[in-house]
Amino acid sequence: MNVYSAIQRRRSIRRFKQQKISDSSLVKMIDAARLAPSASNIQPLEYIAVNDKKTCAEVFPLLKWARLIEGGDTPEEDKRPAAYIVVVINRNFLAKGGRHEVGAAVQNILLAALEDGIGSCWVRSFNASKLSEKLNIPEYCKPDSVIALGVPAESPVTEPAKKHKMEYWRDERGLLHVPKRKLGDILHRKKYIN
């Protein structure tokens, strides 16, 4: 799969088959994250790989799903993620900031996952203090993001967004629609306003 088609195909997945995600797949995703760009090459990010049932069950209730969908969009018990990668910023490497690094690293994770047939959802709404407690994250590390992973049990579709209407939504069959702004609405040639 070439990079551009992976970028086009990737969608956030919130329904998963209950198939184990291997250690080697997780290691490959974290290796892809490790190689992402980093300002001054400081590389402040570290990763916790979780794919055992007990720890997955501890992480799941700490996450919030798709707040734009009325009533939330929490996966049913038999559709929960089979693995997680928790991205932490090690403050001993970088006292403040690191969000741009997280962005670049997480996108590498999402695309590396896709290449292995693994769906993903980048989750930033979570209970950070409880997660730190459950995963023994030391106080000098700040958990920034949780990447939920698993073999996809849904195939969301993209559609052109109507101006200023970006909310994703599920139809009566449960199909997730993800509006994306049209190229003509975001591409400015030569100057922002000509």
Ligand SMILES: Cc1cc2nc3c(=O)[nH]c(=O)nc-3n(C[C@H](O)[C@H](O)[C@H](O)COP(=O)(O)O)c2cc1C
């Ligand atoms: C920084 C960031 C934080 C996000 N946090 C959450 C989250 O807490 N829960 C969730 O269900 N989705 C979360 N998402 C996923 C977005 O809802 C999703 O990317 C968006 O709806 C567009 O869909 P797409 O990823 O399929 O293109 C997050 C995405 C980003 C980039």
